[in-house]
Amino acid sequence: MDQIVLQILNGLDKGSAYALIALGLTLIFGTLGVVNFAHGALFMLGAFCAVTLSRILSLSHTILDETKKDFLGNPLKVEVPYVKDWFGEAAGAAIIDWSVPLALLFTVPVMIGIGVIMERGLIKHFYKRPHADQILVTFGLAIVLQEIVKYYFGANQIPMNAPQAFFGSFDFGAMIGMDPGAVIYPYWRIIYFCFAAVLIAGVFAFLQFTTFGMVVRAGMADRETVGLLGINIDRRFTIMFGIAAAVAGLAGVMYTPINPPNYHMGMDFLVISFVVVVVGGMGSLPGAILAGLLLGVLESFASMRQVLEIMPGINQVVIYLAAIIILLTRPRGLMGRKGVMED
Amino acid sequence: MGILEVKDVGKRFGGLQALSDVHLNVMENTCHAIIGPNGAGKSTLLNCLIGKLIPDTGSVMFQGQSVLGRSPFEINQMGISRVFQTPEIFGDLTVMENMLIPILAKRDGAFEMNGWSKLASQKDVNEYAEKMLEDMNLVDKRNMHSASMSRGDKRRLEIAMCLSQDPSLLLLDEPTAGMARADTNNTIDLLKQIKEERDITIAIIEHDMHVVFSLADRITVLAQGTPLVEDTPENIKGHPKVKEAYLGETA
Amino acid sequence: MLGLNKKDASLLLMVAALVAFAPILLNPFPEASALAQFNAGYPDLMQRFVIFGIFAVGFNILFGLTGYLSFGHAAFLGAGSYAGVWMMKLLTVNVIPAILISTVVAGLFSILIGFISLRRSGIYFSILTLAFAQMSFALAASVLTPITGGETGLNLALDDPRILEGGNTTGNIPAPNFFGLEMGDSLQLNVAGWLWTFNVGYYLAGVVLIIAFYTAIRIFRSPFGLMLRAIKSNQHRLGFTGLNTRPYMLACFVISGMYAGLAGGLMVAMDPLAGAERMQWTASGEVVLMTILGGIGTLIGPVLGAGLIKYFENIFSKINSNLLHEWFAFLPDGLEDFVVTIIYPFVGKGWHLTLGLMFMGVIIFLPGGLVELGQRIRRVFSKKDANQHTKPAE
């Protein structure tokens, strides 16, 4: 029982990461009709916004420490971040410590900017082109973005830490009235889950309760008619692309303490996020969220050793198996609309 | 006995009774029109006839065989061809290729891996397609991308494609919808000509009275999902019930 | 000729000529010149051009004709490869049985996957094929290790049974051969500084490519092919025209899968190792990219696309800073370093960057892929031609 609660919690937490990426992907699918293979790269760029900010915050000058030696036997160079000079040792350390949450503020404008530039500069010209062309151009773009990041940050993973205050784990089970020690869960993953929930709710509220969102939703349903009404749907779609990029970017920032980012992390998520979007049903935002959480939970259950003993290797295929079963029983995924990307 | 017999057909969508108690008897070698105001259930009925929808009650018999539960291709093979409201052709292909497809489909049945085997008869197929295009005055456009033709030409091509299969029954779903007057008249002339030249039964769903009265031998009036009356055009014109339900508003 | 019209016959002849003279055409630079780095006329790469050409041609029969985008085609190539290696392990290192069994196994595998996946269309179909391929990859790399060799791949071993030849446990594993002609054997011709390598394996694969290409032309031009194109154009209408699209789609899918299996069989014939990563989605994605890059639905496009991507992968990745310095040694030192610094990020470990830029460039400027480039060039020439003769229009 404890194990099951633990895995459900873990699955929801993992699923929220899938859902967050799939959300942006569906927004772009639904509003613009574009298959965006560069969406994973946007997630990765978000993570590297956090890396960049932490690098900026820890910009250092070096002083020589005569008491220690480096590997060549010379006096050791010790790096002292400027922020420590300016704000004092403790405050400086705290600023560096909080670089990931600070990066959220930094990332939103950067990612919206990147999104808008991408849409205006490239994607816009591909609205009328076949999906195959969109795949090729966005895949090319994803490679280029990745390689640029690799050029500056290397191929290796870069450790990023959550603030010290959120380090480690706490007894989640005891909080909900279970035996102490049964469900121990890390702070940061719970925070990630809550963050994802808030962000998803925010996007839904934005689409549901603002006139802007209403027009965009109408545009998702029937682009031509909305265009005929004299509304400049293109400009709104540009903004929508920016928002999708920002959502992906924020997901990336918050993900960095969970797994150290590297230039390839977007590609790792690309396939799974496409599966999530399609299983959820093309063009359906709630579908994407539901599918993300569902696949996350399934993946967690499949990784339990009690399950693996019965079905060895199920953890390798569970997501794909679930996708196949869902698509065969529900022709348009969980909540898909008819006629979207069916031909 | 009719070639197409619809008995007791009913269809419900959720709370809406789209069709109820529909009886229809289309006689061989006639042109039978189904008319009715918007929302009368014309399209639903048509979809029941071609297997796209399965009615909740009743039967649809074509030449003594039930069409219900059959997939579109099987219904086509029974001898029913359909012309759509907006012309459905193969837009990416040339006019000639469009013409070849139904002929080959008729020849090969539902499936044939005909890479090599039937090359000998390819010449006959081509000649036949050529002739059909000539009949329809489309032969100059044979190498044109069919998507770039005018709506009238697309309609002619679609009708040609249907006729090439020599169907026993031709179903037309508002064949002149959205057409310019000249195109409409051309289409009427074309259909008249077809009626005269071929042993063919035509069932037509139409909104435009001009078209209906130019072509139909018999007319069924549908209102609120039920047939109101079935009679010859002359009788329909003066029928009080029809006037009340439908013509009253327009005439 | 051979039931082809004039245009198709000349295309086939052109492909045959390209295959025949590739060892010469792909080595345009003398062996000793600095530009020899750009020569592609060595057996391994030529074999890859041809094999991936077959793979892409087969993929295009599905994608180009019907518009069904399979994102799991590499699974068939992988399944074919495994079958081929097992044939060489168990029966004989003669490549013919291996190639045949590869094609058959891939065909059977594609019947299974196609039967299920084709119940859906559009992106739902793509994701189903992707899911099947990813499952195949994941299982081959882990649970199925006894059959597939796992992540290290399945390769030949000295103590394999090789029933027809009798196993040996000393000496070396016999090399894959075509009735005694080893795939690795080459005839090298050294003419005035140019080194041309005529490789047995390459020509075997080349002949298979020509046959495969001919078959593809026949499929494209057949009534069957017309029906497939009709599916892409308007599947709805086709149903009402009396055609059951399902068996057509399945037949097409299986043919396409068999092409992939054939490519897989040839791959292990040239180089007897089958690895699981051949089935990964990136490998499936690669053939999609090859086809789009070359020109969807064209006959020659996929072959060109395959060639271009493999060229980048094998030639650009091998350029290192040392070579760059050598090339630009004629420049003054400062300028030389500058030029090398500019170029270096795009070659060697940066070859992916160049590849990505090329994808974008081609698709932005040449919507029809490389074939469109060819058409444009031809148009420019024919215009010139027309001007010279001042022919009247028409």
Added chain:
Amino acid sequence: MAKSNFTRRGVLKTGAVAGAGVALPTIFTASSASAYVNEPTGSSVTLGFNVPQTGPYADEGADELRAYMLAVEHLNGEGDGGMLNTFSSKALKGNGILGKKVEYVTGDTQTKPDAARASARSMIEKDGAVMITGGSSSGVAVAVQALCQEAGVIFMAGLTHSNDTTGKDKKANGFRHFFNSYMTGAALAPILANEYGTDRKAYHLTADYNWGYTTEEAVRTSTEAMGWETVAAVKTPLAQTDFSSYVAPVLSSGADVLVLNHYGGNMVNSLTSAVQFGLRASEANGKQFQIVVPLYSRLMAQGAGKNVAGIYGTTGWHWSLENRFGERYTGSNAFVQSFGQKYGFPPSQAAHTVYCQTLLYADACERAGTFNPCGVVEALEDFEFDGLGSGPTLYRGSDHQCFKDALVVKGKENPDSEFDLLEIVDVTPREALVYDPAIFGGELGSCNPGA
């Protein structure tokens, strides 16, 4: 700049242009022209450095490439000579190999067996490489080794740790200097028993592929021999990025040690998850919970950051080895000096192993007096040497595996720099690591010169 290393083409240029005047086509098949494949006929010899340049191991590949270039410099008599000065065999004179200048070509393995083989074949077929070396995974090493055996060139493996490379997939033309899973288990177990006691309960997370299997088996066998108990062993998909669902149940499983049989990104992510879940801060069975990482590399330590602090594992070599344990490891400091002078940071274990491999190959050619693979194989088999920074070492003839001391390391609590993340706990002498080559099966076959 490095203009001095002209490739084979650069040198051929003059010869061929002169020869072009004769212009008689010369026809020869691969077998008739020479005694072995790619026999160097000019004044130079080409080596093929096949390392991952793209993909997640690109940085490791880059470090290998640095070491290769350093080795080429030293072989050609440039630079400070590095470990040439400390190497026990004095056959190399700094004038290339057998008087021929050493040149090299590079390729990208992409850490995929197919791509690695393509790259190696192009080096053999196009560039005339007489030896291929490099790689950063066992899958690639096994695949390229098999290719080199078929093609008839020597393969000097880079970083590959699976037992299979010199076990069931061993080949006569292939040699491995790096240690393997078996040795990891043998080196690690006594120290773990010493540090954590002999009544521990271990929980294994194992990457679901060949290397993972052999490592899990090695660590299990040797720790169980010390009295440990294995509670569970769960296989994790290679493509997994988030290991939380595997780590979450560990704490309540009754285990008190978590063994992560993961490499590279897998290990970075699983260790990060394990630390997040507070395993290291917990107690189980009345003991402090511990995590063990059988195989460490510097890149992994860098990727996992401060999460590695205090975590035990093994490594093939470390730049501080000679400083810590003195003269037995002579050569270490010479290598660190010349690498550090040139590149500004200390070399990794991958750099060390590939540098040694290059020198060992060159030395074997010198001693054999030929580049013929069969001669090289003979010279390397049962070759006993010293002075390459790992103490006295034996290249065992029966499976072409090197036997040298293995290092047990742990993550530093307060690292001085990003290259100083590991500290050596102890060194296990090579005598303790020896095993019977028959236990892994496989056949070496005989050397293949390709002709």
